[in-house]
Amino acid sequence: MLQCFPKKRLFHAVRNLNYVSRNQVPNNTTNFYSTRRELDAAYKPSVVEANNTGVGSVAPNDTSKPKFSLLLPPPNVTGELHLGHALTGSIQDVIVRRKQKQGLDMLWIPGMDHAGIATQVVVEKKLLKERKLSRHDIGRDRFLDEIWAWKESKSKSIKGDLCRLGSRMDWSREYFTMDEQQSKAVKEAFVRLFEADLIYRDQSLVNWSCTLESAISDIEVDSIEINGPTAIEVPGYRKKVVFGEMVDIAYKVQGLEEEIVISTTRPETLLGDVAVAVNPADGRYSHMRNRRTMLWHPIRGEEIPLIFDESVDPEFGTGAVKITPAHDRYDYDIARKHQLPLIEVINSKGMIRENLGSFSELPRYEARLKMMEVLAKQSLLREIKPHSMILPICSRSKDVIEFLLRPQWFIRCREMACRAMESVECGQLQIIPNSFEKEWFRWLENCHDWCISRQLWWGHQIPAYEVKSAGNACWVAARSLEEAQHLARERYGFKDFQVAQDTDVLDTWFSSSLLPFSSLGWPEDSKDFKRFYPLDIMETGHDIMFFWVARMVMLGQQLTGQLPFKKILLHGIICDEYGRKMSKSLGNVIKPEHVINGITLEQLNKEIEALHQQGTLSASEMKKSLSGQKKMFPNGIPECGTDALRFTLCSSNVKNYFINFNIQECLTNKLFFNKIWQATRYTLGCVKRFNPTETQFTKECLSEMDRWILSRLGNTITVFDKSLETYNFHLAAAAWKTFFYSNFCDVYLETTKVHMTPEHASTAANHCRVLQYCLSLGLYHLEVFTPYLVAELRPHLPPVDLRFNPTDWIDSKLESEFDQLLEICQNIRQAKSESNPPIARKHNPVVHLLSKSDQLTELLQRNTANIQQLTLCNRVILHRTEEEFGKVPFTTKSTASHVCTFGVFTNLQPSVKRDTSNSGKKLSKLQTEMDKLLKTVNNEGYKKSASEDVQKKHLERIKQIRSQIEEMQNIVM
Structure with a gap:
């Protein structure tokens, strides 16, 4: 064993080392x-990974050591892992292994998320495709049985994929966001927040998916940019629906021979108009301001007012906007301000509501076409023109989002958001990279109350109970039906009453926001909670910073009195090599297993076809995906292995917004x-x-x-x-x-x-x-x-x-010297390879070196054998004078630096003309570097701002390049 270190040994036969437990090294x-x-x-x-399946799972086992704990962002039980999961797992595993080497007692908690909407949609599509049944056909209980069966199948696959990545998680502490422990934590959290008056019920506008018949969160809404008329597939419609058109419609002014033209992209909502608004400073309508101006609604056959509001942009269209408060957030605020009524037009299924004449029961986009016909017949349709717009699409159902008024449960976020901002401001909570701090503050400063109810079957049923008695009704939050009945009697004094639990379920983000402490046994004061809470770091993608990370911080502080973690490390979104987000429609989706095992194009195609058979992809989506795969992976994906996948993912700057x-x-x-x-x-x-x-x-x-x-x-x-x-x-x-x-x-x-x-x-x-x-x-x-x-x-x-x-x-001095030596060797190899013809070993190449520095000469003399080996030459000759060096008929000649010139002599026939083109290329490169440096040092700003040391280095480099250029000019000539 190597003993050249003073009083130290390089190798030591240490037994029981935690990093190589099977390396019991004998003295011999x-x-x-x-x-x-x-x-x-x-x-x-594949062989290496099969031989070493035990590189993963590890559990904390030494309370005498400082602890380090973190949580895996739970994958959804909707399918297989994607590269985003692999990135998260790889980053966290590096952190875990690093902390273990530093002697910390590690806890890395794995788990999976029930993913309410995503999972329900997948299972519904599967049920419809395989058995031609909807969830309503089989009922809630049987449908939930179908989902639990799906969960069991997919969770095994996901766990296997995570283990295949070599992840060192403690699987004895694995959780599922709908297991008994998580359910207990969810109920407790809801009740505590309700009792603190932080949860309330209200009717408000929400993102609504008519296909799901549920409210959805902002993160489940995709904003699609449309430029001009564009036909788009909408679930439930045989023909594509055209979006990207602005329709001008005239409203007749009562008592005047005038009309006011409004512009809208949604003519069907004209049924719900309760007013038209203009800016009070708009001169076009000033003569109507001091009189009670009414307009005639052409469909409902009644008057609606013209109102004046400073929020109206007079530069947009005609300066007049229709107010439809039941289906637009801006209009809703205007209506509340001016005390206008609300008229709901579209129901939860996307149909026109009853009592709206011939439009009743029509699908909303069929009603749109009929509305255009009716307005045209009444000579009120003025113009249809192309229009750029942002169309909100439900990421799960691909349906166009409606804004509907619905009774929902909300969490008041204002005070909690302020505490979350203060924690970053005072340095208690660190966001890495800190460039995301601005977004943190921007979002929390404008944080709206959080709608936490969903009209789904899969999820945590909201622990809220409606109590009715003798015409009175109220809501109570309780951990069980018995507790709700007790509250009705003791708190409200009801004797004869009925209690019914809300059928809605909680937003998935609610249960996942509790995970830093619920996964450790909260609300019980467990050993794990005492030992490992708060977590030391939360590592996840920046795209869920608000939907998950901010909410973990808010609820963690509220429910435990502590920050749930000390640091937030955010990574970017995985894209393909061209910087495009991965999507099935582009055919550029890559699964970790594709990279690890390799896969042919034919197999990739079969996977897409299977998704179509399962009902996950439509026929058109399948066609696009197959086409995209052919372009992206014409030869399939080669086998790379797990380590190559991990190393590649970590080789990118994960702090970037996007990762190619x-x-x-x-x-x-x-x-x-x-x-x-x-x-x-x-x-x-x-x-x-x-x-x-x-x-x-x-x-x-x-x-x-x-x-x-x-x-x-x-x-x-x-x-x-x-x-x-x-x-x-x-x-x-x-x-x-x-x-x-x-x-x-x-x-x-x-x-x-x-x-x-x-x-x-x-x-x-x-x-x-x-x-x-x-x-x-x-x-x-x-x-x-x-x-x-x-x-x-x-x-x-x-x-x-x-x-x-x-x-x-x-040894910095030694490394500096060897940098010179290796640069010379590199130049020699390059000159040999670029020579015409390339110089090979069979040409008996001999390297001749001319050094202008005594120090370099000594270095070259000590390392002639190394130079010979690294340049693949048969001999190395050092020259002390230019005259001696100049007598050799070199096959190729160049400079390696400002103090070293080299030439390569070979056995090539004299008839082979020496090629100087490479020398010319090098001369050109040196001249370009010189021009850049001269431009820099001659800049006035540089002279004022650059330090004296920097300026000296640049001047020295200019001197060196000038010397090299002179030498190269002689060679080329």
């Missing part, structure tokens, strides 16, 4: 290696792991040949290259640690990719081949120890990203003495 190193199964010739993800996922990058990372695999096989082969012992030796016995790679290792770990501490996972991943690819495999490992011979046995043994140490410690840290790869490779390597600080080996 030779025996240790002989007991290990030989590594396969290449890295095969590229399959090719994932495949590249799989090849990167094969590089590490082959490096390990090479190392094991060398160890077997040279059997490095525990011989004591000093730091000085190592070569410069040995010390350089150890310095690079120390710097890599420093960057890695700092990056993970600030949640910059992409920088941490990039640090190891640079180390293993560019430093370890492409440079250090290649140079060790020079001495892996019997005559250099001592040096070879040193190299073996360094190779082992770099791999062992590197894999120890890389494990947070790639648990399967590390679980397979680390048993073949000695464990690391974690008491040793690798940063002790950092």
Whole structure:
């Protein structure tokens, strides 16, 4: 084992290390290696993952350690995991593994969400497609049985996918948002909020899906931008419905030979108009202001008033707007202000309500067409013109949203929102990245009361009971029917009464907002609650910051008196490689299992066809998706493995608003792991040949290259640690990719081949120890990203003495020197490859170097063998004078820096003309860099703002480039 560290050992036979429990390393190193199964010739993800299924689940077990707890945002039980789930799981698993290595007692809580609307819609479609039945046909109880069966099937699949990702969750604490414990917490929370007068019942405008016959939340509304007339499929209509048209309609003024023209995109709601509004400053209507001006409603045959309100935009259309308060939020506020009546036109099923003449019982968009005909016959239809608009669509049913007045349950959010803002302002709650703080404050400052009731069958039935007695009625919140009856008698003094529970269910976000504490046993004062609440971090996508994160904070503070977590880490939305959101209509949806296992285009198509057969996708959606898949994945998706998926997801800056996922990058990372695999096989082969012992030796016995790679290792770990501490996972991943690819495999490992011979046995043994140490410690840290790869490779390597600080080996001066050396080697390789014809080993290439620096000359002299190996040349010759250097008839010649010129001599025939085109390219590149620098330093702002050190560096670089340009000009000439 390597002993060159002063009074320290690189490797230590430590038993029972938590990161490699099956690595029981005996003192006899030779025996240790002989007991290990030989590594396969290449890295095969499927084999590695099958061999190491135990990399996941872990439970807290040491109360003497500081705790760290977090919660997995629960996947919906609507289907399989998508890449967004994989991103969340990968990020959180990195955090968990990192904290474990730091010695913390970890708790990562898994669970799943019942997803009220989403799950009900999926099961309804399945039922209709398979059995031609609706939920109403089979009744509530049987329909709920169907959903529970769906849940059982899908939850097993989701759990399997999460385990396949290597997630270290404590599955003994798994929850489901409708299990007994969660149901108890939901009832308790509702009752407490009701008793605190924070929950109330009111009739108000809500987002309404006529297909679902339910209110839905803002997050379930997709805003579709329409530019001009556009035909769109609407559930329940045989023909597409045209949107994107503005209709001008005339209202006759009573008592005057005048008319007022209003503009609307929804002519069918004319039935519910109760007024027309104009701005009091609009001169076109000033003569009507001081008289009670009435307009004639052409359909209902009654008068409606002209009102004046400053909120009306006189620049929009004719400056006159129709007021339909029962179906528009703006109109609703105007009506309340002016004490106007409310006339509901559209019912919960999207039909025109009764008592509206020939329009009654018509589907709303059929009523629209009829309204246009009626208005045209009355000569009141003035114009139909193209119009840009935003159309609200229910993301679940794809129906067009209506705004309907319905009695609903609401939570008062004003005070809780203020406390949530204060927690961020005073620094108690940290949002990462802090750029989201502005959105946090913007949303909470304008936070509306939260509509928490849904007209569904699947979900937590609202624990509110209507009590009726002798013509009186009131609502009570109770944990059970018995408690509601008790309240009716004791609190309200009722004797003869009827009690009925509200049939509505709670918004899914209500139960999920309790999870930071309900998943730990609240409302009971459990051991878990005492130990692990509040959570240390909440990591999730920024798209649900308000619908979930803000509400967790508000209800956590209200119900527990504490913040539910200390930090909020928000990640971006996964998009395809072109920056498009993933959707079935684009055919660009990628599942984690597609990346892990690989999948053919034919198999992808079959999945889409199965969704259609199941009823999830319509025929038109299936057609679009199949077309999109053919464009995106003409050759299918190659097998990449779990580690490559995790590493690729974490290689993006997850703090960005959007994260583009590229399959090719994932495949590249799989090849990167094969590089590490082959490096390990090479190392094991060398160890077997040279059997490095525990011989004591000093730091000085190592070569410069040995010390350089150890310095690079120390710097890599420093960057890695700092990056993970600030949640910059992409920088941490990039640090190891640079180390293993560019430093370890492409440079250090290649140079060790020079001495892996019997005559250099001592040096070879040193190299073996360094190779082992770099791999062992590197894999120890890389494990947070790639648990399967590390679980397979680390048993073949000695464990690391974690008491040793690798940063002790950092040598900035040595690294700076080797940067020069490696840049020279890179330039030589590039010149060889770009030469015409490319220079190969068979051409017997000999590198000639001319150095203008004594320091560089010494460095080159000490490393001629390394240069020869890294440039794939047969010999390296150093020249001391330009005259001597200039006599060689080089095949290619160039500069490596301002102090080094090189040439490559080969056995190519003299008739082959030396190619100087590459030198010309390099000259052009240098000139471009010079021009940019000169432009920068000559800028007035630069001269005032740039520091003296920066200006000196830029001037020195200009001097260096100028020297290189002069040299290159001589070469080209």
